[in-house]
Amino acid sequence: MASVFLYHVVGDLTVGKPELVELCETETIETAIRAIGDSTECGIPVWKRRLSLIETSEIRQQRFVGILNSLDIVAFLARQECLDDQDRAMKTPVSEVVVQNNSLLKQVDPATRLIDALEMMKQGVRRLLVPKTKGWKRVSKRFSMFYNGRWLKSLETPNSSTNTLTMNASNLPSSSSQPTIPTDKFCCLSREDVIRFLIGCLGALAPIPLSSISSLGAINPNYSVVDSSLPAIEATQMSPDDPSAVAVVEPGSSDGRHKIIGEISASRLWKCDYLGAAWALANLSAGQFVMGVEDNHHTPRSSLPDFSVDLSSNGGGGSMRARKFSSRSVGFNAANTSFGAGRSMYRGRSAPLTCKVKSSLAAVMAQMLSHRVTHVWVTEDDTEDVLVGVVGYADILATVTKHPANAVLSGS
Numbered sequence: 001m002a003s004v005f006l007y008h009v010v011g012d013l014t015v016g017k018p019e020l021v022e023l024c025e026t027e028t029i030e031t032a033i034r035a036i037g038d039s040t041e042c043g044i045p046v047w048k049r050r051l052s053l054i055e056t057s058e059i060r061q062q063r064f065v066g067i068l069n070s071l072d073i074v075a076f077l078a079r080q081e082c083l084d085d086q087d088r089a090m091k092t093p094v095s096e097v098v099v100q101n102n103s104l105l106k107q108v109d110p111a112t113r114l115i116d117a118l119e120m121m122k123q124g125v126r127r128l129l130v131p132k133t134k135g136w137k138r139v140s141k142r143f144s145m146f147y148n149g150r151w152l153k154s155l156e157t158p159n160s161s162t163n164t165l166t167m168n169a170s171n172l173p174s175s176s177s178q179p180t181i182p183t184d185k186f187c188c189l190s191r192e193d194v195i196r197f198l199i200g201c202l203g204a205l206a207p208i209p210l211s212s213i214s215s216l217g218a219i220n221p222n223y224s225v226v227d228s229s230l231p232a233i234e235a236t237q238m239s240p241d242d243p244s245a246v247a248v249v250e251p252g253s254s255d256g257r258h259k260i261i262g263e264i265s266a267s268r269l270w271k272c273d274y275l276g277a278a279w280a281l282a283n284l285s286a287g288q289f290v291m292g293v294e295d296n297h298h299t300p301r302s303s304l305p306d307f308s309v310d311l312s313s314n315g316g317g318g319s320m321r322a323r324k325f326s327s328r329s330v331g332f333n334a335a336n337t338s339f340g341a342g343r344s345m346y347r348g349r350s351a352p353l354t355c356k357v358k359s360s361l362a363a364v365m366a367q368m369l370s371h372r373v374t375h376v377w378v379t380e381d382d383t384e385d386v387l388v389g390v391v392g393y394a395d396i397l398a399t400v401t402k403h404p405a406n407a408v409l410s411g412s
Helices: 029-036 057-063 070-077 080-084 086-090 114-122 136-143 191-199 274-283 286-291 361-371 393-402
Strands: 043-047 064-069 105-107 127-131 186-190 224-227 245-249 258-265 306-309 321-324 354-356 375-379 386-392
Touching: 029 043, 029 064, 029 070, 029 086, 057 064, 057 105, 064 070, 070 080, 070 086, 070 274, 080 086, 080 274, 114 127, 114 191, 114 393, 186 191, 191 361, 191 393, 245 286, 245 386, 258 286, 258 375, 258 386, 274 286, 354 361, 361 375, 361 393, 386 393
Parallel strands: 105 127, 224 245, 354 375
Antiparallel strands: 043 064, 127 186, 245 258, 306 321, 375 386
């Protein structure tokens, strides 16, 4: 176990995090779309309305409903009744769309050890609700350390006879031993924030970051796939959970291997034209959806619908704009090739983010952070685009905590 997990606290990761602005379940889908654009992991926590000015952590936990992501919204808008009346669909309350799961968020104290927070996330927690307070900084100083194993000097009381900390790791504070700090201001810590912290601690995690994901056992062989010839809407019927993604593959060969050509995921739909994506999801095949409808010569432009929607960042102050459906508006970059011909040459924005089985864990983490995605698809080393698995946030957190690192404690 790398010592960086034992001697850092959750508060270290919350520096600079903005204050949480709750999205109430009574808000509309249109409001949620704006909020998701500024969120992490392509989703946003949804809450029940607050009934009192002062509430305990238990009551606050009960108010949490679940996490709404972009794929949930696009799948909802792809329903026939929503396509028939898009204005009404955009005014639908969030409560009718969000998947209720109260276990995805947990409130913790800023002084909670990072190792305890990681264990929560490994058990399925995706957001940590952390009070915004300066009280944790004293604890952080006492229980943080340099990566070479030397203790930082602690902040003792004036009558203390020593400034050297002699506590063992077993005496460090955990989330269960810390009192609740009264505050009405919180920030939300995501798994992306944890990965971003880890990428800055590669030396403390050595030799794990430079090891291949296959040797570390980080590749998850359990993933969802949809054939490119099937309707794109079938991807949403698979209810992908973690990651919220479905790989679009070419028809399987006799040996059962799949060649990935794209994906339908919350990450890819994060900042898309939601109404355009919903129409495409309901009317196109999975292959057409990921390659871009404009690549298909058999789909006449005159058959594509007009959309009018106000998604301006100002509170309802934007203008209604009519536009034709475009593969670019769904988040894809059209090419001059037709679907079904020259697919291996198509590498626009629709190309899935992939790595090889021999890629290092550090490289995969860097890919995820630079592209702001929740996962990376893994392909074979010797055969291009043959899918073997996926690496997500949960797989990385499990890997870095179960493998011993070279960061060994050394007393001062």
